[in-house]
Amino acid sequence: MTTAIYNACVDRYSDMLMGYAYKICRDHGAAEDAVQEAYLRLWENRLKVEEKGVKSWLFTSVYRILIDAYRKNRRTDLPEFLPDTETGDDYGDFENRELLNTALQDLTPVQRSIVLLKDIEGYRYDEIASMLDLTLSQVKVYLFRARKKLKASLQSIEPELLRKNDNEAKKG
Numbered sequence: 001m002t003t004a005i006y007n008a009c010v011d012r013y014s015d016m017l018m019g020y021a022y023k024i025c026r027d028h029g030a031a032e033d034a035v036q037e038a039y040l041r042l043w044e045n046r047l048k049v050e051e052k053g054v055k056s057w058l059f060t061s062v063y064r065i066l067i068d069a070y071r072k073n074r075r076t077d078l079p080e081f082l083p084d085t086e087t088g089d090d091y092g093d094f095e096n097r098e099l100l101n102t103a104l105q106d107l108t109p110v111q112r113s114i115v116l117l118k119d120i121e122g123y124r125y126d127e128i129a130s131m132l133d134l135t136l137s138q139v140k141v142y143l144f145r146a147r148k149k150l151k152a153s154l155q156s157i158e159p160e161l162l163r164k165n166d167n168e169a170k171k172g
Contacts, residue, residue, distance in 0.1 A: 001046035001054075009054050010039060021062050023116050024109075025069075034065040059131035063113060070109055103153035111146035118143055 014035065021031035038061035042049060049057050104112055113132065117123045118139075123131070129139045 038062045056130040103150045106153045115146050
């Protein structure tokens with residue numbers, strides 16, 4: 001990998017990586033550190049990393065760096081709250097978003113990361129598998145279990161809200 005390609009990768013992927021890292025750890029400084037560390041590792045491994053796999057390699061690196069930090073600190077630094085979006089809120093009103101954030105806390109870091117990548121970021125299963133160094137089957141199983149756990153958590157937190165949403169979905 002040349003310096004020009006490396007710089008193009010920094011320009012192209014930095015914002016995506018920062019958003020991803022921030023959604024996982026909800027700490028701007030930790031997200032910046034993880035992204036910077038990922039780019040440092042990319043430079044150190046520039047002769048081994050193929051240009052076509054750089055994006056996946058960077059996302060995998062950020063994920064691993066954040067998981068290592070989580071394990072090292074043994075505290076839950078992963079998403080306490082989902083960010084508000086400027087273009088609209090995919091999760092309805094504020095109360096619904098708070099309920100979802102509470103339910104996300106019940107997930108393991110891997111499950112939470114997969115849910116964020118698939119349901120929030122919109123990545124495909126194969127992309128998530130590559131980013132997190134999992135098999136396609138593992139991603140599907142973890143996502144299924146995470147969604148099941150989220151549903152159970154949400155039902156225990158706010159059963160009325162889920163019944164209302166289920167009824168609206170059946171009507172629509």
